[in-house]
Amino acid sequence: DVKVTQSSRYLVKRTGEKVFLECVQDMDHENMFWYRQDPGLGLRLIYFSYDVKMKEKGDIPEGYSVSREKKERFSLILESASTNQTSMYLCASRRAGGTDTQYFGPGTRLTVL
Protein backbone atom coordinates (compact mmCIF):
# COMPACT_ATOMS: atom_id res chain seq x y z
CA ASP A 1 0.00 0.00 0.00
CA VAL A 2 1.40 3.34 -1.03
CA LYS A 3 2.24 5.82 1.66
CA VAL A 4 3.14 9.48 1.85
CA THR A 5 3.70 10.85 5.33
CA GLN A 6 4.15 14.39 6.56
CA SER A 7 5.93 15.30 9.75
CA SER A 8 3.08 17.16 11.44
CA ARG A 9 -0.69 17.39 11.03
CA TYR A 10 -0.88 20.72 12.83
CA LEU A 11 1.80 23.33 13.37
CA VAL A 12 1.71 26.76 14.99
CA LYS A 13 4.61 29.14 14.44
CA ARG A 14 5.35 32.80 14.99
CA THR A 15 6.06 35.40 12.35
CA GLY A 16 9.71 35.38 11.37
CA GLU A 17 10.41 31.83 12.46
CA LYS A 18 12.08 29.35 10.13
CA VAL A 19 9.73 26.45 9.45
CA PHE A 20 10.53 22.99 8.11
CA LEU A 21 7.84 20.73 6.68
CA GLU A 22 8.97 17.20 5.96
CA CYS A 23 7.51 14.70 3.53
CA VAL A 24 8.50 11.07 3.12
CA GLN A 25 7.24 8.55 0.59
CA ASP A 26 7.90 4.82 0.56
CA MET A 27 7.03 4.10 -3.08
CA ASP A 28 10.44 4.84 -4.63
CA HIS A 29 8.82 7.64 -6.65
CA GLU A 30 11.08 9.98 -8.57
CA ASN A 31 8.76 12.99 -8.57
CA MET A 32 7.65 14.89 -5.48
CA PHE A 33 5.55 18.01 -5.07
CA TRP A 34 4.57 20.60 -2.51
CA TYR A 35 1.19 22.35 -2.74
CA ARG A 36 -0.68 24.74 -0.57
CA GLN A 37 -4.44 24.58 -0.35
CA ASP A 38 -6.58 27.60 0.43
CA PRO A 39 -10.38 27.94 0.26
CA GLY A 40 -11.56 28.89 -3.20
CA LEU A 41 -8.08 28.62 -4.68
CA GLY A 42 -7.69 24.88 -4.94
CA LEU A 43 -4.21 23.39 -4.84
CA ARG A 44 -1.38 25.64 -5.92
CA LEU A 45 2.02 24.23 -6.72
CA ILE A 46 4.89 25.69 -4.71
CA TYR A 47 7.88 23.59 -5.75
CA PHE A 48 8.50 20.21 -7.28
CA SER A 49 11.37 17.84 -7.77
CA TYR A 50 11.85 15.30 -10.54
CA ASP A 51 14.72 13.53 -8.83
CA VAL A 52 17.22 13.74 -6.02
CA LYS A 53 19.00 17.09 -5.79
CA MET A 54 16.69 18.54 -8.42
CA LYS A 55 14.10 21.21 -7.79
CA GLU A 56 11.94 23.48 -9.87
CA LYS A 57 9.71 26.39 -9.00
CA GLY A 58 6.01 25.99 -9.25
CA ASP A 59 3.39 28.70 -9.50
CA ILE A 60 3.93 30.34 -6.09
CA PRO A 61 7.53 29.78 -4.91
CA GLU A 62 8.06 33.17 -3.26
CA GLY A 63 8.88 32.86 0.42
CA TYR A 64 9.62 29.13 0.16
CA SER A 65 12.57 26.89 -0.59
CA VAL A 66 12.95 23.11 -0.80
CA SER A 67 15.50 20.40 -0.28
CA ARG A 68 15.68 16.91 -1.81
CA GLU A 69 18.81 15.19 -0.51
CA LYS A 70 17.33 11.70 -0.60
CA LYS A 71 14.88 10.18 -3.02
CA GLU A 72 12.24 9.46 -0.41
CA ARG A 73 12.32 12.83 1.35
CA PHE A 74 11.25 16.26 0.16
CA SER A 75 11.38 19.19 2.58
CA LEU A 76 9.62 22.52 2.32
CA ILE A 77 11.26 25.43 4.11
CA LEU A 78 9.72 28.74 5.06
CA GLU A 79 12.77 30.93 5.63
CA SER A 80 10.87 33.57 7.59
CA ALA A 81 7.26 32.65 8.18
CA SER A 82 4.60 35.27 7.58
CA THR A 83 0.90 35.32 8.42
CA ASN A 84 -0.07 34.98 4.75
CA GLN A 85 1.62 31.59 4.74
CA THR A 86 -1.04 30.24 7.08
CA SER A 87 -2.47 27.40 5.01
CA MET A 88 -2.82 23.68 4.49
CA TYR A 89 0.34 22.22 2.94
CA LEU A 90 0.09 19.02 0.96
CA CYS A 91 2.94 16.89 -0.27
CA ALA A 92 2.52 14.47 -3.18
CA SER A 93 4.62 11.97 -5.08
CA ARG A 94 4.36 10.02 -8.33
CA ARG A 95 6.43 7.84 -10.61
CA ALA A 96 8.47 9.45 -13.35
CA GLY A 97 6.70 9.78 -16.66
CA GLY A 98 4.38 12.69 -16.05
CA THR A 99 1.00 11.05 -16.46
CA ASP A 100 0.70 8.84 -13.43
CA THR A 101 -1.49 9.60 -10.51
CA GLN A 102 -0.16 11.67 -7.65
CA TYR A 103 -0.37 10.26 -4.14
CA PHE A 104 -0.95 12.81 -1.44
CA GLY A 105 0.12 12.95 2.16
CA PRO A 106 -2.36 13.81 4.94
CA GLY A 107 -1.40 17.49 4.92
CA THR A 108 0.02 19.89 7.48
CA ARG A 109 -2.16 22.73 8.66
CA LEU A 110 0.23 25.56 9.44
CA THR A 111 -0.84 28.60 11.40
CA VAL A 112 1.53 31.57 11.55
CA LEU A 113 0.74 34.02 14.34
Added chain:
Amino acid sequence: GQQVMQIPQYQHVQEGEDFTTYCNSSTTLSNIQWYKQRPGGHPVFLIQLVKSGEVKKQKRLTFQFGEAKKNSSLHITATQTTDVGTYFCAGSGSARQLTFGSGTQLTVLP
Protein backbone atom coordinates in the same frame (compact mmCIF):
# COMPACT_ATOMS: atom_id res chain seq x y z
CA GLY B 1 0.70 29.81 -17.82
CA GLN B 2 -1.83 27.07 -17.93
CA GLN B 3 -5.04 27.75 -16.05
CA VAL B 4 -7.81 25.34 -15.16
CA MET B 5 -11.16 26.80 -14.16
CA GLN B 6 -13.70 24.70 -12.32
CA ILE B 7 -17.36 25.43 -11.61
CA PRO B 8 -19.38 25.57 -9.52
CA GLN B 9 -17.36 26.29 -6.39
CA TYR B 10 -20.13 24.94 -4.16
CA GLN B 11 -23.10 22.66 -4.78
CA HIS B 12 -25.78 21.55 -2.37
CA VAL B 13 -28.06 18.72 -3.50
CA GLN B 14 -30.72 16.55 -1.94
CA GLU B 15 -29.75 12.94 -1.63
CA GLY B 16 -30.82 11.20 -4.83
CA GLU B 17 -30.33 14.22 -7.06
CA ASP B 18 -27.66 14.34 -9.73
CA PHE B 19 -24.52 16.49 -9.58
CA THR B 20 -22.12 17.78 -12.21
CA THR B 21 -18.88 19.72 -12.00
CA TYR B 22 -17.11 21.23 -14.99
CA CYS B 23 -13.51 22.03 -15.79
CA ASN B 24 -12.19 24.26 -18.52
CA SER B 25 -8.56 24.73 -19.46
CA SER B 26 -6.98 27.71 -21.15
CA THR B 27 -4.76 25.36 -23.17
CA THR B 28 -5.04 21.92 -24.72
CA LEU B 29 -4.34 19.18 -22.21
CA SER B 30 -2.49 15.92 -22.69
CA ASN B 31 -4.60 14.33 -19.99
CA ILE B 32 -6.91 15.23 -17.14
CA GLN B 33 -7.20 13.64 -13.74
CA TRP B 34 -9.97 13.81 -11.14
CA TYR B 35 -9.46 13.68 -7.39
CA LYS B 36 -11.82 13.56 -4.44
CA GLN B 37 -11.06 15.06 -1.05
CA ARG B 38 -13.27 14.05 1.83
CA PRO B 39 -13.78 16.61 4.63
CA GLY B 40 -10.62 16.65 6.74
CA GLY B 41 -8.83 14.37 4.30
CA HIS B 42 -6.40 14.64 1.44
CA PRO B 43 -7.04 14.40 -2.32
CA VAL B 44 -7.40 10.86 -3.58
CA PHE B 45 -7.07 9.93 -7.23
CA LEU B 46 -10.28 8.86 -8.97
CA ILE B 47 -9.49 8.56 -12.66
CA GLN B 48 -7.43 9.77 -15.59
CA LEU B 49 -8.69 10.60 -19.09
CA VAL B 50 -6.29 10.76 -22.00
CA LYS B 51 -8.14 10.48 -25.29
CA SER B 52 -10.20 13.14 -27.05
CA GLY B 53 -13.90 12.56 -26.36
CA GLU B 54 -13.17 9.84 -23.82
CA VAL B 55 -15.93 8.78 -21.43
CA LYS B 56 -15.28 6.60 -18.40
CA LYS B 57 -17.66 5.33 -15.75
CA GLN B 58 -17.13 4.26 -12.16
CA LYS B 59 -20.47 3.04 -10.80
CA ARG B 60 -22.56 6.23 -10.44
CA LEU B 61 -19.73 8.53 -11.60
CA THR B 62 -19.30 9.46 -15.27
CA PHE B 63 -16.22 11.31 -16.47
CA GLN B 64 -15.91 13.00 -19.84
CA PHE B 65 -12.99 14.57 -21.71
CA GLY B 66 -13.91 17.05 -24.40
CA GLU B 67 -13.18 16.59 -28.08
CA ALA B 68 -10.75 19.49 -28.05
CA LYS B 69 -9.11 18.19 -24.84
CA LYS B 70 -9.71 21.53 -23.13
CA ASN B 71 -12.67 20.66 -20.94
CA SER B 72 -13.93 17.87 -18.77
CA SER B 73 -16.85 17.02 -16.55
CA LEU B 74 -17.72 14.72 -13.69
CA HIS B 75 -21.35 13.67 -13.30
CA ILE B 76 -22.71 11.79 -10.29
CA THR B 77 -26.06 10.10 -10.69
CA ALA B 78 -28.36 9.79 -7.67
CA THR B 79 -26.00 11.24 -5.08
CA GLN B 80 -25.50 9.60 -1.72
CA THR B 81 -24.19 11.04 1.53
CA THR B 82 -20.95 9.19 0.92
CA ASP B 83 -20.35 11.43 -2.12
CA VAL B 84 -19.78 14.44 0.13
CA GLY B 85 -16.42 16.13 -0.42
CA THR B 86 -14.51 18.39 -2.76
CA TYR B 87 -13.90 17.22 -6.31
CA PHE B 88 -10.85 18.52 -8.14
CA CYS B 89 -9.88 18.25 -11.75
CA ALA B 90 -6.19 18.50 -12.63
CA GLY B 91 -4.84 18.98 -16.10
CA SER B 92 -1.46 18.13 -17.53
CA GLY B 93 -0.27 20.13 -20.52
CA SER B 94 3.13 20.66 -22.07
CA ALA B 95 4.74 20.96 -18.68
CA ARG B 96 4.95 17.83 -16.63
CA GLN B 97 3.22 19.10 -13.54
CA LEU B 98 -0.51 19.10 -12.92
CA THR B 99 -2.55 22.27 -12.72
CA PHE B 100 -5.48 21.85 -10.35
CA GLY B 101 -8.86 23.46 -10.65
CA SER B 102 -10.21 25.29 -7.62
CA GLY B 103 -12.50 22.39 -6.76
CA THR B 104 -16.24 21.92 -6.29
CA GLN B 105 -17.41 21.32 -2.75
CA LEU B 106 -20.38 18.97 -2.77
CA THR B 107 -22.85 18.81 0.10
CA VAL B 108 -25.50 16.11 0.04
CA LEU B 109 -28.52 16.76 2.23
CA PRO B 110 -30.22 13.62 3.59
